[in-house]
Amino acid sequence: MSIVLKLENLTKAYGGKPVLTHCSFSFDKKGIYVLRGSNGAGKSTLLRICALLEMPDKGKISFYSANDRLARNIDLQRQISLVLPKVGVFNRSVAANVAYPLKIRHIAQREVSRRVEQILELVGLSHKKNQQALTLSSGETQRMGMARALVIEPEILFLDEPTASIDDENTLIIENLLKTLKQNGRATIIMTTHDPGQANRVGDYLLWLKNGQLMTDFRKCEEVNMYG
Amino acid sequence: MKRVYSFGSIVCLLILLLSGNAFADSILCASTTSTENSGLFGHILPIFEKDTGIEVKLVARGTGAALEMGRRGDADVVFVHAKEQELEAVADGFFVDRHDVMYNDFVIIGSPDDPASIKGLTSAVDAFKKIADYQTVFVSRGDQSGTHTKELAIWKRTAIDPAGQKWYLEVGQGMEKTQRIGNEKRAYVLTDRGTWLATKDQLEMEILMEGDPVLFNQYGIMAVNPEKHSHVKYEQAMTFIKWMISDTGQTAIDGFRDKLGNSLFIPNAK
């Protein structure tokens, strides 16, 4: 069952300084939305609000499943995932980090092991399974962060600058991973990046955040709906 | 997290296993450090326990604290050596059935060169007067113990108030520590003979004055008044008191020797 995320008139200000003003948008397609904008434009803020980590000052965020509006509770929260630019690494093994989202969902141990193996394989960290997560390189850390978010097979996945501080090789690994996910066609992915090349390589739909406003870039994605 | 819990429960279990000291028929006796430190109680209590099956738990404090424990109802029986205070507390209704049990005596010790020349005096009051005259250092327990009480009584008779004098040190510690401080300061100290006999080998001091009846140190035993504190084990306390003043108890006290073989306490129950 696919989930649609709808933003209506989102407004957010920090200390009187507006960051988002009347943002409206509907993420109703499977695939990858790439959100761009200058530093401080409010991209991370928007993702945090969409991922239900923060409340907007005004406006509404709603999630729909086949036109039914979903109640905003932990079950909904558990179908979405956000990877922050700074991966919060738990001081445990790589496998334990990746197993975490499954453990808090009280999934049986055998299933946990199976899915952890599978997802580590996907991000290419199988051989680092038992390594302490804090000792990973930043590229590996980023991949582990992805694996940890993907292991629950989220309906909506937010990625905030997933390749910000890593080398070309790891960037390539992550981009290929994104392409694989897209081919599987399961999730809606909304990511930010400062790399125009990356946006073109992986993105299906391009969005800009400027002066607190969210707008589509029609050069790339004609099908995107615009509200307001 | 699970591992933390199991660790915790193992520890708890261990603690439960360790805590198996069931309380048999027992009474709590508040006494002075001298009776415990000399080893007297270690000698007589097992005999009493075997005779009667009553266990005596001993808390050793200064006389002041021991009497206070009794007044507050925190002990069943009190065994101290400050007869005047004891009689006063009995008169005030805190204690009943007080009996003399035994005595030892106090001596004045000091460095062998005896700066105040008290050697040869027969009166403790005169000795104290001389110490005050020469302003030689005198170390006092200063802890409301029986020894301290005795010392203050002697000062009272000299009509000298030593408090606050710069040669008069109130240390607020037990007998052994007071002696050791006196040793370091080459000072005079009033001590009970028992403690002195036990510690003299470690001190460069000697007895400079003894034998004055004023220095007589009477130990007495009394029960906490059950009318004041209904929870006290009066019956068992009385068993203990009666045993202490009986021939068996008195013989046991007489037979006690410290680790150097000295006889410290002379039984004198009537």
Added chain:
Amino acid sequence: MAFILESFHSALILIVRLDAELLNIMLLSLKVSGSALISATIVGLPMAALLALTSMPLKGFFLNLMNTCMGLPPVVVGLFIYLMLSRSGPLGFMGLLYTSTAMITAQFVLALPIIVALCHSAIVSVDPVIRQAALTLGATRSQASLTVIAEARYGIISAIIAGFGRLMAEVGAILIVGGNIAGYTRVMTTTIALEADKGNFELALALGIILLGMALLINSLLLIFQRRAIVRK
């Protein structure tokens, strides 16, 4: 300095002989300080977590109080507990004075501020991204809090070690509320104080060495536990 060697020698002899009395005293020390420490942790850790992870009124005052109480003189605590538990005190009816329960209570009061203050600082020093990460991965608020606490485990074990050190070395409070009754409330430190009082310095020092050995052993166990809990970069 010969006396130190002598004391080590006597300590060794005591350990080799390990008579029932000494063993009882050692076990009672462990029992009293261990129970106090565990109960202080059971009470103090959630308190520290509440202080660190929630906003509550008087939080600053409470933390300041805990930090100040870390330096409470044990005799003062002992005296206070004594007056509470004394037959003439408000809790006298429980008849707890001069029992190991009284000693555990006093040591609990001594350990609690240490556990609360040190665990609090361990928990607040966990990087805030940990909590964020937990929430983004679908943790409920309480699951996220537990994750933060788990990340603070290194500091929490350090707090427990600090508390244990203070308790094992403590004599002022347990002497007053326990009474140093042979076979009942006599523990290592009160035995040491008693022997020192009697002038048996060598024996006292030997017992001190044994106490130190016990503390070393326990701390090593805790440190092994701690080492498994952390990762070195």
